[in-house]
Amino acid sequence: MTESHHIPPTGPGTDEPKRWLDDKANLRKLAIALFVLCAALFLADAFYVKHPVHWLEETFGFYALYAFVVGVALVLGAKLIRVFLKRDEDYYDRDG
């Protein structure tokens, strides 16, 4: 069952340099950058000419709100179906 051609990964060395992403403060900066970007894009809705093919598209911030709502719904929906569908990794390898 094992792959014969891979080189076994080595562990992190003690002298490994610390990366920018390893710092929790930088992760917070990234999250804040995303919040700022979202706010800017949401407000951008006031500054361009829309070409709606459907009345929903005329709603202020439609794409932003819709994406957020369906994003949350899809992730939670997936989590919900996993309750019913999750099985052990060797489920099909066993007899029965």
Added chain:
Amino acid sequence: MTAMAELFLPLNPGIVLILAGIVAAALPANAGRWFVIAAPLVMLGYLFGVDLGTHAPIAFLDYELETFRLDALARVFGTIFLISVFLCNVFAMGDSVDRTQRAAGQIYGGSAVAAVFAGDMITLFVFFELAAVASVFLIWARGTERAYRAGMRYLIIQITAGVILLSGVLVHVAGTGSIAFDHLGLDTPGGGLILLAFAIKCAFPLLHNWLQDAYPQATVSGTVILSAFTTKMAIYALARSYAGTEMLIWMGALMAVFPILFAIIENDLRRVLAYSLNHQLGFMVVGIGIGTELALNGAISHAFASVLYQGLLFMTMGAVLFRTGTVNASELGGLYKSMPWTAGFCLVGAASISSMPLLAGFVTKSMTLTATAGEGYWFVWLALVLASAGAFLHSGIKVPYFAFFGADSGKRPKEAPLPMLVAMGLTSALCLGIGVYPQALYALLPFPVEYVAYSTYHVINQLQLLAFAALAVVMLMLAGVYPANFRSINLDTDWFYRRAAKATFLAIGRLIDRAYGWATSALIRLIGAFISLCRGEFGPLGVMGGTTRVGSGVAWISALLLLGLIVAYGAS
């Protein structure tokens, strides 16, 4: 001799590629590797040197086989298939590929190319089947028990689809007398059967699970090759023969949405990509169902782009599997530290599939969305916008995040081998190239393109969609409700044949076994009773078979003589 040559020339480039695969199998390993890199490039040049039109018709029984029909629709698919064969072969140079696998890859890719250039349904059927048989070797080459079984299931389903296609073709020929592979629709004789065959190959909802079952079991480079052809051949076939079939709009919308849920909770990242591939096909099927020039252009260019970025994503996960021996999200994380190039290329693929502006997905998928809204299918349009946000969730964020970033797994594998990096780099460049200069792809499409992808509102709307989908994920992660990765699997429709059908047949088998046991033991008892009855009558102690003493025999004879004497006396 010249007449013979003229009969078959110009040859279908797919047939040449199949022959090249056979030659490659005979060549020494190193020569074989370079040979299969050169072959698709030469064929690509050749393809653009041949005039549009039908070439090399061959008389077969009462029919004329059009072995090489070159029109704009076939040429787009032929082009992307040849590019894909080339990129896959470059990638495979870094993988430990044996000659069987190398030959199978060429024959599979060659069959896909040959099938799109087939002008009649008999030629189409032959190459569809050849593709199915050749491709299973890419799964079996993995050499594991799971791969062997998954390959068997894959082959059975593919051949079943082939048999259904053949039945449809026979019904069609009996009803119309024509073997031409052009627009069919559902109303033509055999139309339903042919559509069903394409629907299986295209992984329609409930017919889809062969894809997620088999593709993740193939070899490192095998999965990359598999991702390109079978389903896109089906997209080509549907675009050719079922454009404007309304049922496809609804099927496609369903197909674009439901695999997202499975992709979000799947642990095997190559299986996540298989669900993602399935969901991308949904957009194309919607476009074909709508069937306007804009929608078909959208579906076809999206197929073109998705072969590239889906292939790119499978390459990056293949490289991860090659270096670490696993692609389970639960065992990965932090690989960007030692595989920065692979991580970078994965981000390009992820951004492309998420339709980030300046990349291939943005300039192609949006045509289908515009056409859907334009034709008034606003419910389907809402589903497709939802699916666009979903693509970003599973392939845009999940795959790169859990493999290369996220919680550090402590694994520090080497960077991917150079040929793999070259293949990923070239594919990334093509994704970027199409995104920046879509006119090159638009020029290949069957209908003239008036569509402008880079309009202010379109760019802003897409960025809003992506930023807020990302916001949703970040908020859910911060709230601690984002689903964790477990070493587990999720049931899908394969449960019906791997568990339910198996259990049913085993139960039937046990029932037959028990009934047989009961019947035989009853029969044995019956025969036993008969034998002991016979023993009683005819056995050594029985009346009929037993021996008696001589004296009693003499007494009986005397009695009989006496009786005879009395009768004779009485009669006289």
